Amino acid sequence: MSANALNAPGLRAWIDIPFQHDFPIQNLPFGVFETDERGPRLAVAIGDYVLDLYVLSQFGFFDDLTELGNAQPRVFRRRSLNGFLRLGRPAWRAVRQRVSELLRHDNADLRDHPEAARAALLRQRDVRLLRPVKPANYTDFYSSLAHAANVGTMFRGPENALLPNWRHLPVAYHGRASSIVASGTPIRRPQGQQLAPGADAPTFGPSQQLDFELEMAFVVGTGTTLGTPVPIEQAEEHIFGLCLFNDWSARDLQSWEYVPLGPFLGKSFASSLSPWVVTLDALEPFRTAGPAQEPAPLPYLQASGDHHFAIQLEAALAPAGGPETVLATPNYQGLYWSMAQQLAHHTSNGCNLEVGDLCASGTISGPTPDTFGSLLELAWRGTQPVPLADGSTRAFLLDGDTVTLRAYAEKDGVRIGFGEVSGTILSYEF
């Protein structure tokens, strides 16, 4: 059975999965969980359950998977996917295929093994989902044309919105890996230097312009060698899968500090990563062409075939105790630079990628205001506060606000969902 056969719309699991659920048998994203009784374990999401891969391994369901070498069962009892990723794509595919087989409606091996099934399947609501990878390095791109143009228009005016390099290379910067946290981790409002309008010296205090950024991040599954660029046709071979990513931003800190070396403390206080990594294999049916690129990129950034993915995104905000308002619904497909282009560019100077690296897209905004991926853009630098369902408005985030990002791809009645990443703003005061 090929990797693609695992995506067939006709596949059904013996577990009951509601229509349009994020985690049907065609998805099988990887993550890490723990409970009070179990230390951290690798798992696959299926419907409302997590499937404990360590338990499956202990019950012998992976015994014949030679791709795992002698790494099992211990590689499944880890706090991150990194060790599993190091086993390589044949191992990832072998496990995903075996899990798919075990969950098929016509396969009794696990279904009719009450002891194993009871041990391996836990309700997702009964476990704590952890950060799925330990980020070795984190890079943030800036690959949405609408976002770059919006920000450029606000800060430099419409005639200088896009800087001269933007259409020639996927602009990016190194981000802070240490402060990438699991979904659900509260986000403490950062303090920092800011320059009040008209002031000639900065003050220090809690950020007044706290924002979210709706992003996707890909996980590097296969590292590269220092000094050896990756040709664009091979770029996707290094990608394991994708997550949702919220690159929290303190706009006031950022605008004061960022010249000439880029964002630093305005970003490094926290970024939030969704718990489930959706594999590139699961997204194969949603491959599509990206926007036309004009001018044509240099040869090292040109690839044949389709390297974009049609993924519907959503950003929502809920005040403390209040109802949620969907703020924006852009599509990942609209990103100007593809993951393959990002990775080829990233390694073009010989820079090496490591297993567990995260490469985020940058804020994803579409062409219309209902598709802007940050409050900075939605409220247009605070000039047009966004109305919420509870009657209040937001220019920037308030303490107690919860931001939740969601995403899915859907076709032929099958939804490949990403679950969600969320975070609630805490006061800067302890």
Add this chain to the structure above:
Amino acid sequence: MSANALNAPGLRAWIDIPFQHDFPIQNLPFGVFETDERGPRLAVAIGDYVLDLYVLSQFGFFDDLTELGNAQPRVFRRRSLNGFLRLGRPAWRAVRQRVSELLRHDNADLRDHPEAARAALLRQRDVRLLRPVKPANYTDFYSSLAHAANVGTMFRGPENALLPNWRHLPVAYHGRASSIVASGTPIRRPQGQQLAPGADAPTFGPSQQLDFELEMAFVVGTGTTLGTPVPIEQAEEHIFGLCLFNDWSARDLQSWEYVPLGPFLGKSFASSLSPWVVTLDALEPFRTAGPAQEPAPLPYLQASGDHHFAIQLEAALAPAGGPETVLATPNYQGLYWSMAQQLAHHTSNGCNLEVGDLCASGTISGPTPDTFGSLLELAWRGTQPVPLADGSTRAFLLDGDTVTLRAYAEKDGVRIGFGEVSGTILSYEF
């Protein structure tokens, strides 16, 4: 015996150490080495020797050091110092003190134990010195006023040399941790996009403006908690020691790519780290005041006492097969922002530091041309090529050039040296 007693000028080792050697008994920097027979081991440098800490541990010389818990001997048989650093400052101090005792001229425990001494002491020229830490995260500051003013003058003119934020905060950016390599690792000339003067579209090819940057980097030995800023008075408690650091830079790639998000591929192809980490304890006698800061920094960046260190630096260049020319000799003491200020600022927004993090100073330049820490400044953007001892000149680095950085602090006849970090430029072609 206090940590300071280990620095007493009167201390002598039973190993013969030439006058003004970098590694007298007062220094005892930590590093990692391997040989064909021995896997990676932690070591201390003493004179022309490395002292194998794993061997010392196996022979029982650390048996009574309760600060090491049950981590020995295995913590000394590692590819990086990170595990040892995690044991905390009491463990670092206990090992340094024991090593100092064992090496004193009047201590016979190791000296008169031929088997142990023969196994523990190897000539430095007979071992391979490795990268001492696995960098968890890497931050590059921009803390030399002369460097920032030089670069600003070249690119924006003398009236806009320093940007408005520079005297208010230690400007910094996140660098690439994965491509930090050991001294001696060849540096392949990167390829990348560059915009020729007058051109309206970039081309892709080998960098023509390859440069070095003379920097110092401090190693974080004690991590911090996400969401919890470190008060400046406690900042140095998190620092283990310092290394030499060469932040290789491709100026043509950098100047095209860096707006608006900062340096990326112009830096991420490689940085070189010296093999020996000189502890902050060993540098204690060289503590000194820094330059006056005007305007006074905000309160979270104000500290009582002296937080700069008088360390003499040197950058030298040798063409392939040719003699070496010393290009610059600035002093670390002249840095505008201290390590304590850098660390307090870095964590002021709640960003967490991890054990093994590297925080580099940025290029260190003094006020006069013989103290400029990069070719960009020495040759003033290529307009005044630098003469070398072999009669050639350099605007930027050529293939085959070897750049070597050195540093030492000296007082009362005792030199606390850093050894060196060097790298040779390879052609971009394989």
